[in-house]
Amino acid sequence: MDDTPRINLDVPRYDQSQFIGRLRHFFGITDWRLCFKTDRELEEVKELLERYRHGQEPPGTTEEKIWYAKRAYESAFHPDTGDKQNVIGRMCFQVPGGMILTGAMLTFYKSTSAVVFWQWANQSFNALVNFTNRNAKSPLSETQLAVAYVSATGAALATALGLKSFLAGRASTLLQVDACESGVGAVLLQIGNKELQPVAYFSAKFQPHQRAYSTIEKEALALVLALEHFDVYVGQTSQVVTVYSDHNPLVYLQAMKNHNTRLMRWTLRLQPYNFKIQYIAGKENVLADSLSRV
Known part of the structure; x- marks a missing residue:
């Protein structure tokens, strides 16, 4: 050299x-x-x-x-002091640390406690990174550090909770489901500009053994498959999703005392979802009905 x-x-x-x-x-x-x-x-x-x-x-x-x-x-x-930094506060930990926190905030936002915890964790992580990589030539007092931490964390929590409350009161998610002899269909809708706007569609054929199910069983299966298919939209929301079906007995699925083990099993699969079922006439359920026959 x-x-x-x-x-x-x-x-x-x-x-x-x-x-x-x-x-x-x-x-x-x-x-x-x-x-x-x-x-x-x-x-x-x-x-x-x-x-x-x-x-x-x-x-x-x-x-x-x-x-x-x-x-x-x-x-x-540290470039100023030469001291070894803690692992979590190092810049090389930004990618794995950020991925974990971002994934958690995108996944666990249904409850207020989850929003509070993960926003606090995210801001605490950011504060630790900033403190670890601070300009050591311009020292800060413990009071200044505490004020900065509380201000950043408080602002993030207030913004997250405020937006959660604001959006929950304005967005309306609707789901139309239907089942025929051969398959199921569903369409996810949202209200926009005072009109129903389709967001996504779902269609699936019944397996040979499923075609022998009773009508209520087929309609219940259609509901299960539709909610699980649209889980990314409806699985982690605090807002009640309104499900429309033209099969009136399905409205009472959550309240009825089932002796049908198949319906009982599907009812358990539906428990994680926050939804209510409303009846609509068949002529108003055209989209889901058409998709069930595709």
């Missing part, structure tokens, strides 16, 4: 005046694989960089090895 220019360890590897350079630098410091570096490996790259600064690196050390050591070092040690 004596015949090649020395690497300046105090500047990024890629040109930061160019977008592609900034992008490559960002990908480097957020590489999630660096989260799994052991303390021993991190101390080794730190030592290698120190020796390189003094021109004492081991013989045969390549430039690529130095660049990798620099990237690994910067992923775990």
Whole structure:
């Protein structure tokens, strides 16, 4: 390495005046694989960089090895203090940490307690990342840190709960279902511009043994299959989904005392869903009826 220019360890590897350079630098410091570096490996790259600064690196050390050591070092040690950072607060933990929290917030939002918990967890994670990567040359008092944390967390909770309440009172999700001799059909609708707007469609054929079911069993099966098919829309909502069926006995499915084991089993499968069933005339259930015959 004596015949090649020395690497300046105090500047990024890629040109930061160019977008592609900034992008490559960002990908480097957020590489999630660096989260799994052991303390021993991190101390080794730190030592290698120190020796390189003094021109004492081991013989045969390549430039690529130095660049990798620099990237690994910067992923775990604070640039101002040189202290090793906690794993969760490191920039390389942003991808796995963000994926876990984002997935949880998108999945568990049905109840107010779930919204509160995951918003608090998300803001606490952000606060930890910001604190871990803070500018240590401009120290903050414990009071300033506490005020910033409470303000950020409180604002996020107020926004999330406010939007949840606002949207719940304005969106209306409707589901029309129907069953015929050979299959089931369903259409998911929402009210937009004071009119019913279709969102998604569902159609399926009965299996040979299902065609022998009674009418109430076929209609109940149609309801089960439709709700499970549209689970991404109706499975995690605090809003009551209105289900329309032209089979009047289905309206009493949730209240009736079933001695039919098949209906009892399907009723249990429906328990996670927040819905109510309303009867409509067959002539008003044209979409679902048509889909059941496709």
